[in-house]
Structure formats: C-alpha cells, structure tokens
Amino acid sequence: MWKEFKSFALKGNVLDLAVAVIIGAAFGKIVSSLVEDIIMPIIGLIIGGINLSDLTFTYGNAILKYGVFLQTVVDFFIIAFSIFMAIKLASKFKKKEAVKAEVAETPEPAPEVALLTEIRDLLKRQERGV
Helix, strand or coil: CHHHHHHHHCCHHHHHHHHHHHHHHHHHHHHHHHHHHHHHHHHHHHCCCCCHHHCCEEECCEEECHHHHHHHHHHHHHHHHHHHHHHHHHHHHHHHHHHHHHHHHCCCCCHHHHHHHHHHHHHHHHHHCC
C-alpha cells in the first residue's frame, strides 16, 4: 500500500496541483493586499474619503458589514480577471506550439508528388491564360 501511495503522490499531476495550490494561496494574499491597501482607499477617496470596509448597517443587535462585502467582491473580480488573463496568455502560447508541432509533423512530399503538383499548377495557369 505504501508503494501505491508513493507512486500516486509523486505523479506529475499531483505535484503540479500541489504547486498550483500553494502559488494560488500566495497569489490570493497578494491580491487581497492590493485590494485592501491600494484599490479600496483610492475608491474611498474618489467617492468622498469614505473607508468602504467601515461601512455597516445596524438593525437592533445585528450588524451588516456591507463595506467588507464590497471589498470582497472587488477582490473576487481582480482575481477572476487575473486568472482570465493568465489562461488567455497560456492558450496563446499553446496555439503557437501546436502550429509549430503541426509544421514539424508535415512530411516533405515524395519527389513524384511534387512533380505532379508542379505539372497541375502549370496546367491551371495555361487554362487561365497566364
């Protein structure tokens, strides 16, 4: 059982996933700091010097912290946009690699096929009067 677990845990996909989770957690902290420390104070200044995270609504004993919610929504949109841009960039590189691989896989035609293709092209030009 230990050998099976070891082979599972050391597979490339599992290791890649673990690295992605760790990087994602660190990225989340960076984005949260960006939102809390830079973006939200700027938005607060724009709308009249209000600290959005302090916005609350009190009804009886209940306190609704809708400012913190707004900050979390902005945080989400920044993370979603960043992931979208990263995926878009990665897919762009994958397309380029796929085109390169396709060009590399296309074999050179046999000499007979190349000669027949040239003859066909010449006949087409003659038909058009070129």
